Amino acid sequence: MVKGSQKIVSVDQDIPIIDMSQERTQVSKQIVKACETLGFFKVVNHGVDQTIISRMEQESINFFAKPVHEKNSVKSANQPNFGYGFRDIGLSGDSGEIEYLLFHTNDSAFLSQFSFSSAVNCYIEAVKQLAREILDLMAEELRVPPYTFSKLISTVDSDSLVRVNHYTPSDEFLGGTTRVSDKSESLMRVGFGEHTDPQILTVLRSNGVGGLQVSNSDGLWVPVFSDPSAFCVNVGDLLQVMTNGRFISVKHRVMASGKESRLSTAYFAAPPLQAKIGPIPPMIKTVNQPRVYQTFTWSEYKKFVYSHRLEDSRLDMFRTCKDEDDEIVY
Numbered sequence: 001m002v003k004g005s006q007k008i009v010s011v012d013q014d015i016p017i018i019d020m021s022q023e024r025t026q027v028s029k030q031i032v033k034a035c036e037t038l039g040f041f042k043v044v045n046h047g048v049d050q051t052i053i054s055r056m057e058q059e060s061i062n063f064f065a066k067p068v069h070e071k072n073s074v075k076s077a078n079q080p081n082f083g084y085g086f087r088d089i090g091l092s093g094d095s096g097e098i099e100y101l102l103f104h105t106n107d108s109a110f111l112s113q114f115s116f117s118s119a120v121n122c123y124i125e126a127v128k129q130l131a132r133e134i135l136d137l138m139a140e141e142l143r144v145p146p147y148t149f150s151k152l153i154s155t156v157d158s159d160s161l162v163r164v165n166h167y168t169p170s171d172e173f174l175g176g177t178t179r180v181s182d183k184s185e186s187l188m189r190v191g192f193g194e195h196t197d198p199q200i201l202t203v204l205r206s207n208g209v210g211g212l213q214v215s216n217s218d219g220l221w222v223p224v225f226s227d228p229s230a231f232c233v234n235v236g237d238l239l240q241v242m243t244n245g246r247f248i249s250v251k252h253r254v255m256a257s258g259k260e261s262r263l264s265t266a267y268f269a270a271p272p273l274q275a276k277i278g279p280i281p282p283m284i285k286t287v288n289q290p291r292v293y294q295t296f297t298w299s300e301y302k303k304f305v306y307s308h309r310l311e312d313s314r315l316d317m318f319r320t321c322k323d324e325d326d327e328i329v330y
């Protein structure tokens, strides 16, 4: 049985695919509906230039093909678990069948050590623009002031991250310890264990090799088929808080089946460290939508998150039962 007694459903027909070239109000309605029901959707016709995507992908492939000692030397001065990582995820003992590159989008000192920093910077600008556009569409449909969400990720001191994940075929990981035994999935290995993303919004792309699964409202794992021309978008913990629980920070994981290499690139859109995050006033109605979460800074929440395991349910600690005196948090 798969961990947490969650079974796998076999098709991703429940994954909303949103065509961003439709009329604007249609797009915003579909986005909000997807965030309320699953917390996850795919966007197509998103406007991100294919050349930018292809360059980023090729440079990532080149990076992971380098000798181990070269990859191991790629570390970030800011945080011990940033830079190149192999199997270990975070600082609390999690691991998976994965190698990755994790860095802050504004860490120019880190990026300057790569010959491909210009490809990375172009990619970051493009996905950041897409994330802002999606956040503005959400704000329109929720009828909250314009730029309520997007302005948090737009400033130079935003704490956004990029993570490039490489899940290599199983023969390269023989002897891996993180196997899951389920009748039909006996050889599936945990690439990236179940978790929610702590930031505001994640914009993720992969190379045509599947493995990502999202947990739906019935607690079933739904596989997300990889479409290299689409971006996957998921609600993060902070957006769940700001919408007072109306949007769902989706639980997800990656199971590596091991025949082909999955390469994914995630942009985690985050606010500045000192930004105050809490339910935004239009999302609180004292009688039928009382305040569900406390107000905290991203720095406080991040510290809490990084001292916990991947699968730990973190937002529960920040719930409130009573209405607090409201401070403007956006």
Ligand SMILES: C=C1C[C@]23C[C@@]1(O)CC[C@H]2[C@@]12CC[C@H](O)[C@@](C)(C(=O)O1)[C@H]2[C@@H]3C(=O)O
Residues within 6 Å of the ligand: 081, 089, 090, 091, 092, 094, 102, 161, 163, 195, 196, 197, 198, 199, 268, 305, 306, 307, 308, 309, 310
């Ligand atoms: C085990 C952990 C890895 C993680 C920090 C954490 O303590 C819990 C959240 C994890 C996560 C998931 C989304 C992103 O991949 C990530 C970079 C993040 O911000 O939170 C990772 C963290 C990490 O790999 O350091």
Ligand SMILES: O=C(O)CCC(=O)C(=O)O
Residues within 6 Å of the ligand: 163, 165, 192, 197, 204, 206, 212, 252, 253, 254, 264, 266
């Ligand atoms: O590799 C993937 O598709 C998802 C990775 C992920 O969830 C993460 O990096 O937080």
Ligand SMILES: [Fe+2]
Residues within 6 Å of the ligand: 195, 196, 197, 252
């Ligand atoms: Fe994630």
